[in-house]
Amino acid sequence: MTTLEHTATERSTHARTLGEMFRRSARRTADTAAGWPGADAPALRWKEDGRWVELSHRELGERAERIARGLIALGIEHGDRVAILANTRPEWTIADAGVMCAGAATAPIYHTNSPEECEYVLRHSGSRLVFCEDPDQLAKVAQVRDRCPELAHAVLLTGTAPGALTLEELCAAGAGVDPIAVDERVAEVDPGDLATLVYTSGTTGPPKACMLSHASWMTTASLYEQVLDLEEPPVVTFMFLPLAHSLARIVQMLTIDVGGTLAYWQRDPQRLLEDIREVNPTHLTCVPRVFEKIFTAASAGVAEQRPHKRAIFRWAMATGRAFRSRDEADVGWLLRRRWQVADRLVLAKVRALFGDRLRLAMSGAAPIAADVLEFFDAAGITVLEGWGLSETTAAGAINTVQARRIGTVGKPLPEVELRIAGDGEILMRGPHVFDGYLHDEAATDAAFTEGWFRTGDIGVIEDGFLRITGRKKDIIITSSGKNVTPSNIETALKESRWIAEAVVFGDKRPYLVALITLDPDEAPALAAKLGMAPDRAAMATDEAVRAAIGAVVEEANARFARIEQIKRFAILPHDLTQAGGELTPTLKVKRRVVYQRYADVFDGLYA
């Protein structure tokens, strides 16, 4: 039944722009109904009031057209920026499609952002309209609307509130606009035009806005189509990652382009695993956090079992590894029998967590631990790790079923050129690379060297496989894949008179923590205020001191999105020292040394 007549590339709309892609995808069903198995697959699926609802590609196209007409009626012009402030939900994709069909560009905002952070994106992008998920999100915009002079309209994706149109009202406003106008708009757009901004963290200061053109998106989609197993329908991808992130966004575009189905989560992290099972995806793009969760749940479950069950689990995993590490032909009958038993007892249960038709799981946005990959591999789930940046449309290198090496991020995608600079930095070139940072020429210049994009990651190439070994910039990538600039919250903490040093940690971890040292000059004052002896060691563990520092942390947290907040902190009983190498003689702070030297303290904050 393995017919590869309809390769992903053949299934592609071959559109030059995203607007064109949504338009062609909508027509494809009718044009090719006879041609493909699964050509009538829905575009979007989601659960509403306890039951699954679908939207066909044709219907998605129709909705996009109505929204585009509404946007045109409100005066949104070709090239204008339109912001979307919402969690990952079908309306996000529909609004995005509408913006693309109106010839405008999308400026996504994380739904977890604080009002100040929303203001930054709205102002910086010069957005003329913002789609808000619900009245709660609208309330954040309302707080800062006065400071966003170019923002003329707000549209609610769900619910109603004064000061904003509903989606239906937006569409009604466009009823008088001829649908031909949408075709004209789409035709006006050049592949080199800005399609979307993606905001990404810098070393200091506010985020930078990557400008990604239609050509970048469409080329990247075609590169992924060439290497990923997207041939046989159905292609059902599970959507839960934030669409403000480039990874979820390329998955969205790719799925639509090959006529697949986007199936959305119910926006409750507690129900994520249930949602995955229920959606029964064929393709799953995740961040390490999710795989870790499953791995931890499975391991913890086992740890609580009786010894003989634990032994069975370990035996089954070892058998799975042995079975999977051999070629089909090299598996002897004994190993095969053992594997069958192991599979029935354990491995099949792990696989069942993802439904029963998962063909490919991809992990990106943050590094994933090898033991987690090996665990799933033993169970028969191929998790492919890839690597890309917002600046490169979430593309770069990826492991594939054919070319895979655990511990690396795989080989470069076709048309992607990689080079390792003298200092180890990975340089990248290709049609997927962005056009620079909006309103920031200096940062754009600094991002390129002789036409190559400087990724900021450090790595080596081994037999064509790229291994990431470090990072040049001080950016924390949590296991949820969110890039966080530690310096912003560190600055906020160090503004307090009580705090001398604040070192934020969280790389590959689920949340951020901070190691804090008290200011030696101010510690006596703090002790006096709290009526205790100015003993640094005693102060470090004292509840009253912790409460005082906790208040500073709370205050700082209020200025940041949830993901950027400090969840736990520890106070060191002494200053950072030169003797320990954390401080250089000229008082520079070596972050990595702090991380290594106080690894147990940091670990304790995740216990």
Add this chain to the structure above:
Amino acid sequence: MREAGTAGELALRPSRWPERVTLRDGSEVEIRPVRPSDKQLLRDGFTRLSAESRYRRFLVPMPRLSARLVRYLTEVDHHDHEALGALAVGSGEPIGIARYVRSEEGGEAAEVAVAVVDDWQGRGVATALLTRLADRAHEEGIARFTATCLAGNEEALELVGDLGATRTTAVDSGLVEAQVELPSVDEHNLSHLLRAAAGRRLFFRPLWPRERR
């Protein structure tokens, strides 16, 4: 091994400081060693550093300078720790500061750090400070400078590289460490003269005491 100089010796050569230096754009600055009484000047200079400049200097955010830090940065012994400051001629406003701190007691290596207020960056202040700091280091028996900077900070690496033969190593992720062998006294003298000649400023005064030769 060269004999280490002392702060007292410095006082015997009053003509050397402040040294007036003409920058690339023609503006003039004065360079002199930092004194304990410069605390307010240091604070003023710090307020004129952008968040980015502060980050490059300390490798972490530095929204404010603690009293202890100010003491450490101004109360230097001119032997294991030397700091040279640049002030605008006329206004006397603080412009930049460069320092070395000996890495190990009695050792020949020292770490350098330099900061220039944002308005004055790109005019050659750091180069002027570092070349003079290298001279002072020589006098105090330092043979090697080390510098730790953010991996993307190429200006800093270039600056340090101009001082002598440089080796850079990537320190884990995020940081680069550069090691510069300061040229031997004669080489150094020559390179300094050439540099001075290139900058069309040649000062006919001993660059270091003759007895050290």
